[in-house]
Amino acid sequence: MIKRALLSMALVLAGCDTVPLQDTPTRAQIADSTLPPMKSFSAPRPQVPSRSNANIAADFLALHFELESGRELPIMTRFENPITVRVTGAPPPSLQADLARLLSRLRNEAGIDIRQVGSGAANITIEAVGRSEIRRALPQAACFVVPNITSLADFRRERRREKTNWSLLSTRETLGIFLPNDATPQEVRDCLHEELAQAIGPLNDLYSLPESVFNDDNMHTVLTGYDMLILRATYAPELRSGMTRAQVARVLPDLLARLNPAGNGIGRQRVSRTPRSWIDAMQRALGPGAGLETRVRAANEATRIAQGQGWTDQRRAFSHYTLGRMIQMSDADLAQRHYATALKFLDQTPGTDLHKAHVRAQTAAYAISRGDGANALAQLRGPIEDVRRAENAALLATMMLLQAEALDLEGRGEEAAATRLDSLGWARYGFGSDWAVRALMRDVALLNPRNRLGG
Template identity: 55%
Template sequence: MRRISALALCLITACAPMPGAEVTKSAALDGRSFAEGGAASPFGMASPIRAERSNTEMARDFLDLAFRMESGRAIAVLSRFEGPITVGVRGEMPNIAAGELSDLLARLRNEAGLDIRTVGADQPAAITIDFVPRAQMRRAVPTAACFVVPGVSSFADYKAARGTAQVDWTQLTRRERVVIVIPSDTSTQEVRDCLHEELAQAIGPLNDLYHLPDSVFNDDNFHTVLTGFDMLILRAFYAPDLQSGMNEAEVARRLPAVLARLNPDGEGRGGQMKTVAPRSWVQAVEQSFGARGGAAKAAAERMVSIANAQGWRDGRMAFSHYALGRAQVTSNPEAAVRAFTRAAEIYRTLPGGQVHGAHVDMQLAAVALSNGQPGQAVQFADRAIPVVRQSQNAALLATLMLLKAEALDAQGKVAEARAMRLDSLGWARYGFGPEAQVRARMAEVAALGARGRRGG
């Protein structure tokens, strides 16, 4: 479940779990509706970060992803589609969705080796993507931005079967029908992100793990499109050595040979096995990103304390410091910078962690701009922008470009600032949606610049 968006400029909040459905992408932080941005995808085909861990680690991650739900419930047997996977669309599909879906399915064929294709609206499909108005979806599932459910082929069917065994993932031994529900009136990037995460979970693992630094199967939500790790996991999920109905022990026995064949570079490499985060730390995450002020800080401090007690030196420790920085960004900017800096130091030692480091740089650029340090803001933005462009996060890219433009203005580089703002507009429309949302983000950044010019 996506409980956190790492994109809010300085104050980041979280959404509570959606009752009655366990695999979702949580709602946008501010709860506002977005209209379709109208911009074509500005990105070419993704160049995903390759999986860089040992196959021993990969095997443990696979089992944790495949045999547990996000809630912690155990899954008794592996379930997947057997045979070709067909994808259909219902409802008012935004204009950009067809292209995004086509690109994603091409990646799933080429990188994950899946036999997957679209079918016409008049044909039955294994996976149905049902686009419904956000307000209609929210009446049934108030906190979800999008979600995936087994056993049904439409949002209406889900509402009728909600709470029954028919839509319980843990009851499956083989996947036959799945519906993905996405708002028809959301931003371009939100549609794309929902397609990536929900289609991957409709096909493959249902769990998210906080210790994965290079995956969308992680509730920190720093990655927004499927990575090389994700594609390798999906390829292994559909290896002929495995089949629906196998229990965890049976899959564990066959998995080393599967991974040796699919990922020879992972053989014979060292690595550190990681255990699933305790529920107490997950609860502290939810509390920190679901609150503000002192409550958020106290929960973030619990995150750091638990991470230290667990002896973590991975992304969970970095995320704990990130949360602590976020919780203090307005009340104690100096402490926030120290926490963000520590988070970035850890993230940059991890495979795929440069994406997380770019998110930290956005926060640091915002703090520097608001504290009257435009030169530092430019440096942070310049370091992050190439990484964010490669990771295809248009909303974060637009935010960084706006921060840089405001910093250039503060340095008297007016022409450069104007050009940077113009360049940011296409990314902003893709990432945030209509002009009103783009102007709102520009106003937020301008307010930080004004605060910096006043002396913080």
Template identity: 50%
Template sequence: MTRLIPVAALALSACMPTSGTDVAERRAAALPNALPPMNTFAQARAPAPSRSNSSVAADFLDLSFQMESGRVIERMSRFEGPVTVAITGAVPASMSLDLDRLLARLRAEADIPISRVSSDASITIETMPRARMQRVVPQAACFVVPRVSSWAEFRRNRSGGTLDWTTLETRERVAVFIPSDVSPQEMRDCLHEEIAQALGPLNDLYRLSDSVFNDDNFNAVLTGFDMLILRAYYDAGLRSGMTRGDVAERLPAILSRLNPSGGSAVGGGRGSVTPRPWISAIETALGPGSSDAARVQAAERAVRLARQQNWNDTRTAFAYFALGRLTLSRDVEASIEAFQQASGIFDRVAPGGIQSAHVDMQLAAFALSSGQVEEALALTARAMPAATRAQNASLLSTLLMIRAEALDDAGRPSEARSVRLDSLAWGRYGFGGQAAVGARLTEVAALSPRR
């Protein structure tokens, strides 16, 4: 429901924005006089989830009948009938195209009758400068609320129960608020997450490795799992007002029909619950308002709690990933060890996934800075396919920048120039304007020992 702004990284991180102040004495990398045209991803259909329908059923129920805060949702709510979407405010061309592509995917993959209109819509997207939005909701990168269709309505109804999702029986009007002055990728990510929650489940589950319904923010484009969840959410066998028990009774047959490769879904019990202390530790580690030392301690606490739970999933790996990022400027050996721990788990539970690509980017940056050119090239080559499949241009751009520096260091300047130009084209989508692209290029260039 609310896409939070991740804490600024202490060093390279394509998953989160960076402060750009972590390398002393850095020398600006040279940008061409004009950046190459912006690269964008082609429309793609996500593959169906590979796990069992019984697992999907448990996730469906936990996503649909609980808020992120832990509050229980007694009755399911959704739009009944065709859904319309309108967008107001400053609308960049890339955002308009990304919205059209998202709606086309929702029609084709989730079988939702959803279309774009000029006004009076079921879902109204309003854009505005980030600073204006954050004066009211400081930590939100973007968010969605029910029963209103504009920023003015949202401001008038902030007190009272109007915006309480748990009181809905049927969804009729929903507003999505997205900043207009961020990168094309960040606007697209907000569209995917907030429209998905405007339509369907309102919870996020850290245990999900293949979903945007997860606050780890690794997946930012709706996955095959997400489309299956939304398709089931709008199946004719369900309706607004149903209780958890009602839905659990019908869900096995629905999933068996929609996802025959998932086998027969027996029951719809609960998946592995994520304890609130672990969530609080992660929020402290990656959120604002805490000192660097407190964030590191929180990440260490998250790792301990995950190990105490005997989790062998992405939650333990994410805790290690957070610890690795937060110790980058304090203890390089500890940081590398944490990233390697995260890598081992991610490779086991989500092989070839976007999570491993993020870790490989960090390890490639270490390899580049220590003169291990061939290792940097191998790690970037391994990570780029996953970044492309996940349509993560900022990660892909950073990987290409690291690769270009490694090629230069290896004495292959013509290849480096070609790869660097490609990185800039992806950077325009992933990071935004020339200044942001140049800042990332300079940050990566400073890693090379020859600089």
């Protein structure tokens, strides 16, 4: 229900010398007025779920009958009538196009009767406000959704009353979503996907899900094929608000067989529950406000817990990836070993191509910092397409800029210049302002030893 403000996806420079930013040779000296326009993704390309229907049924129950705190919900709730959505506040320019695209996907992929209205009452009100206002309401939240509320002012008055308690709902009729209007276009879109999905569907997030936005690892930023299946099942005629966990469990095997027949042919995987101790350690490692030393201790603790659990899935990999990110400035070689361990577990876990892409961005950056352009290009080629499919513009722009530096190292200057220019439209969507795009370009350029040495 709350998208937490975790560490940003900024690229950490692997062992670079520090030089004044104004002296950094980026080879892309483009005036602000001539920066290419912001790019946007076209037709969605969601992948079919990789999990068995038996696993998806267990996921469905955990998603719908538990809150993120672990508190159990007595019944399932959903909207029982066509859903209307309206936007209030001061929405940023990018919001309307992203909302229209998302509503179209929900209608076409999940079969949900949902539409936007321009005025009057609506089932779901999306209010766009400043990030500072959201933090005053919920300090750890980047965006959030609340039942029986239509404005942030209402939430401040009613936040401790029964009407805002998810566990007391019998059905869903009115909800409020609060998004930042001063974040990057991608951050606003990411909040929109997660919060609208939870407004109409599951209330829980599970770290055990490798291919879903219903996961606090924030690897997926737009609704996946798996998520659309969960939402389609949520609004199937076999289910309704008020059903108990046992009642839903009896219906799910036949329901999923009808909606996802391929899932019956996939073997069930054994998935253990995620202990609260690991979740708490990850939140300390990734959450705001703590110093680096505290975050490193928390990441080490999460890695030890994951190993003790005997995990071999993306949770184990995420532990090592997070620790690698924390220590790569102080011990780049050890960080690379953690990345290698993460990739080992991801290679044996279906549905983790995007997770591997996040790791490859770090290992390719390290290769570039060592002057090994060929190695970096080999690492980036496939993952770039996985990131494009997943519609993560910030990561896509970063990886394309890395690719450009690797091409320069290989003496392919024209290709490098074209790739660098092509990345900027994605960077404007992913990172927002011109100064942020230019800072990204400078940071990536500094990885290249030739730039650091003034060559």
